[in-house]
Amino acid sequence: MSDAVQVIKSEILRRSQEEAERIISETEEKARHIVSAAEMTADEVLAKSIKPEISVMRKRILGSARLEGRKLLLQAKSEVVSRVFELVKERLSRIAEGKDPGYNYEELLFQLLSEAAQKFEEKRLMVTSNEQTLSYLRKNLRGIEERVRDALESEISLEVENSPYNCVGGVVVSNPNRTKVFYNCLEGRLLRLREILTGKVGEILFS
Amino acid sequence: MNVDELIEQERKATKMVEDAEAKSEKIISEAREKAKEIVSKVTKKEFLEARLKEEEAKAEAEAEEIKRRYAADAAKIRLTPVERIQKAISLVLEEVLPQFE
Numbered sequence A: 001m002s003d004a005v006q007v008i009k010s011e012i013l014r015r016s017q018e019e020a021e022r023i024i025s026e027t028e029e030k031a032r033h034i035v036s037a038a039e040m041t042a043d044e045v046l047a048k049s050i051k052p053e054i055s056v057m058r059k060r061i062l063g064s065a066r067l068e069g070r071k072l073l074l075q076a077k078s079e080v081v082s083r084v085f086e087l088v089k090e091r092l093s094r095i096a097e098g099k100d101p102g103y104n105y106e107e108l109l110f111q112l113l114s115e116a117a118q119k120f121e122e123k124r125l126m127v128t129s130n131e132q133t134l135s136y137l138r139k140n141l142r143g144i145e146e147r148v149r150d151a152l153e154s155e156i157s158l159e160v161e162n163s164p165y166n167c168v169g170g171v172v173v174s175n176p177n178r179t180k181v182f183y184n185c186l187e188g189r190l191l192r193l194r195e196i197l198t199g200k201v202g203e204i205l206f207s
Numbered sequence B: 001m002n003v004d005e006l007i008e009q010e011r012k013a014t015k016m017v018e019d020a021e022a023k024s025e026k027i028i029s030e031a032r033e034k035a036k037e038i039v040s041k042v043t044k045k046e047f048l049e050a051r052l053k054e055e056e057a058k059a060e061a062e063a064e065e066i067k068r069r070y071a072a073d074a075a076k077i078r079l080t081p082v083e084r085i086q087k088a089i090s091l092v093l094e095e096v097l098p099q100f101e
Helices: A003-048 A051-096 A105-117 A131-152 A186-206 B003-041 B045-078 B082-096
Strands: A124-128 A157-160 A170-174 A181-185
Touching: A003 A051, A003 B003, A051 A105, A051 A186, A051 B045, A051 B082, A105 A131, A105 A170, A105 A181, A131 A157, A170 A186, A181 A186, A186 B082
Parallel strands: A124 A157
Antiparallel strands: A124 A170, A170 A181
16 A cells, blocks of 8 residues: 555545544534523423422421521520529528628618508508518617608608518508508519510620 | 545545434434433422422421521520629619619
8 A cells, every 4th residue: 555545544534533523522512402401491390380389388497497496596585584583583582681781671671661651642551571571670660660751751650560471572561441552572573673674684685 | 546445445434424423313312302301300290299308308407407506596595694694683683672862
């Protein structure tokens, strides 16, 4: 075989190989396009059939999880807030027992009594409280009465009831026929203010 | 020059291109078949149900993660520092106890 023939044969082979490779390459590209177009069509079909259903299902499942999560947070916050109020109640007990050096219970008692007496038009008032406070009131009634009179500029007379009232501390004041009663007990004051203070307490604790 | 040899080579070359074209037709035919299958699959009940289950499982897994994060936040809340609790106690005591004039 001559070299010239060999060169022409190689050229024929090279050109035909190039042509075959071009055909396959273009075809593969076209095939990819066909599949990709089908996938897009399938997506459109899905969008019209189950995608709205999937979206609703996801919203339901994730929404429920978020709601459950928020309940957990609220529960945890509520527990901490309740703990604060429980600790305050314990502290009030210690204050009323005279075991808290930061507070003078006798002075607080005078303030609570004056505050309660102010609510009455009557001059003769009945006072009760827990055993310990009643005992203190009985021993110091005249002096306390005098201070209340001075503070309110009124001729009020105080009588200590025989039956104690179950409370942490503070006083329950009534008119003699008990048609009007003012509860100025420490835990009662706490209870009345709890709802109002919960927001502020929450701010301090969690902000 | 050996013309027969060249004719033979040309014949082989033509065959090579024809083979490529045949292969090309097969590739296109397979692609069309696959495309048809892809589109037809998404309309089948079993596929749709399987897809829904798959999406549901995905959403459930995401939901678990959300709940886990909230639970971690709740645990942190329960560990509120003592200083803040003391501050809150002081505020409540200040409001509950009568103020001296």
